[in-house]
Amino acid sequence: METSKFNKITALWIVVVLVLFIASIVLGIIMRLNQSEVISLYPTTFYTDMTVHGLTMIGIWFVAGMAAINYIMERYVKTSFYANLTALILTVFGVVLLWVSAFVGDFHAGWTFLHPLPLKLMWEKWATPMFLTSMAILGIGWLIWSLSLTASLLKKYSFSQVFAWQHLTKDPKTETPPFVLISMVTLVGIITCLIVAVVLIVLLFAEYFSRGTFVNDALLMKNLTYFFGHTIANEMLYLGLAIIYELFSEISGKPKWKTTWYVALAWNFTMVFILTAFFHHLYMDFVQPEGFQIIGQLASYFASLPAAGVTVFSIIIAVYKTKIKWSLANILFFVGVAGWVVGGLGAVIDATISNNFILHNTLWVPAHFHTYNAMGNVLFSLGFFYWFSKQFSGEEIKYKFSKLTIILLILGGAGFLAAFYFGGADSIPRRYSTYPVEFTTAKTLALIGATFASVYLIAILIFFANISKRCLNVIFSRS
Amino acid sequence: MQHTSILLLFLALAGAAILIFIYVFRTSKNANSDEGGMTNALRKRFWFILILFIVLGIFASVTIPKSPYFLFADEQPSRVVHIAAAQYYFLMSNEAIDPKNPGAGDTIEINTGELVEFRVTSLDVNHGFAIYGPNNDIVAQTQAMPGYVNRLRWKFTTPGTYNILCLEYCGNGHQLMKSTFTVK
8 A cells, every 4th residue: 555655646746747847848948949039028928937947947856856766765764655745735836836926926036036136026016925935835845855754764774874884894784775875965965955945035035024124145145045056956966866876777687786885985975065066156256255166166076076986987887898678767877877977077167167257157057057957867867757657567668769769868958958058158148038139149059959959848748658648547546 | 269168178078978978888789698897897996086086186276276366366456447237237437336326337448458356246136247358258257246346357458349248147137238348
């Protein structure tokens, strides 16, 4: 009965995520079409679209990772179904409020809702409190879920075991599975950044209701915003990696990956680096203490060491000259790791302060984060979705559809991202509804971006058509 | 110049990474069941991490001193330009700007080779202050934050008209924020 409930809720998460993903891709394509001047939107419409696109994408791929690790975690510990259900209900409720505040109330402060912009009321008066409420509901739902999963892990594993510290000794007596270690490391980051998000929203509400008697400090608010925003966007990627550590070998028909001393060390280092890398969002705020700026560059650089040296290298070892059972799921994982590496290279270049001086808030930024999301993390979750749905039908997606999906994903993704990278190197600003005439290549690049993003969308639609029926069968099955 | 090198560096690194992934995938496709995968994997992993550490260390030690906070830090600026950004315009002045009574601002002309300090703030929300050169590439930038003054020092080498654009999203007129100054 317990397993059946988790099957149903995971299937429901998958359907919700994919429906919202398709809608959000359409919003993204509309933005690129407007920038190419193929269509013409009012700036306000463009920016509400942009706000919804960014927040929905971050939200759905975060919950997709959480739903996946919750499902897999049931193999190791008993988790709370009700925490999962609460998160689902609050996520749907929060997203509805967010979409209403934006599409009905015209709220358009961007996904970072950087203080004091949300308080400027360039939209319906009720839209700001509704937007902040939607963020609070999402934050509380996810915090409950994360704390509940952490509590489940800590019931079985001691504090040092859950971080695999015994693997740093010569002769570890017990094994902490890599999945448990990575989930815990990621949950620490998630809980920390969600607590910061709650503080941020309380401060915004306090200023909103004070009627001018209380004004927040802009630099502090920016630090809090990016501590939350950067960390959650990164942690969702690490949720995807936890899935890979668990499922890649299993799907490939190989022995399970084990925690070794260097895996334990790498993930403990990752936990620290990931919480300090957010400083790179404030490089262009010269009043920020210089020490923080340098920590930002060093943390961003050295976060790539455990990632590349342990996780990426492990995938390479697992595949190199090794006969394995390839299916859509592990191909999506493998391509996703490649996408993550490419996005990481773009990110490290941008995390270099002297480069950021000319790349900050140009199209280079959406270029690199779309690479490790659309061609990395999304593929990790799609791999999980496919593996999950296949368990209940036993059938592979027809070979021609699998091949077509992968080809269209890679082709669409590469073209859509290339338009961003070339635009960034050409100093074209991000977040512009339309471009000044001086940017002679901007419109063409936007059209190329929209065209290739449509190819990517077709791949997602094929994927959705193939797995949604299986998921709906699970949701509506009687057992 | 820096823009092109950044793009080329990225394309070269990304291309190499993609080729490695394709190669590794093909070795798996062509593998026989009795092949043993990578030999001496732990040693290779160690060398890979060490080389990556050294490369990143070199990159950090070369690039950090070039950060904008340290540019021309030992020199005295011969010119100060005050900038106040607001929805949706930039106010530029040779005199300090009073936020309560910002005034109309000045037309700004700068000489090539002189060290200019831009003192940049905002009168309302966060804005960006990005200087685009005559060929429309970003030359330098900082943020305009309410309650703070960011000091950006720069020496212009090429005469011409420079545009200033906002690079921090600030509302539905963000894309319209623009101002210019001349370098003689």
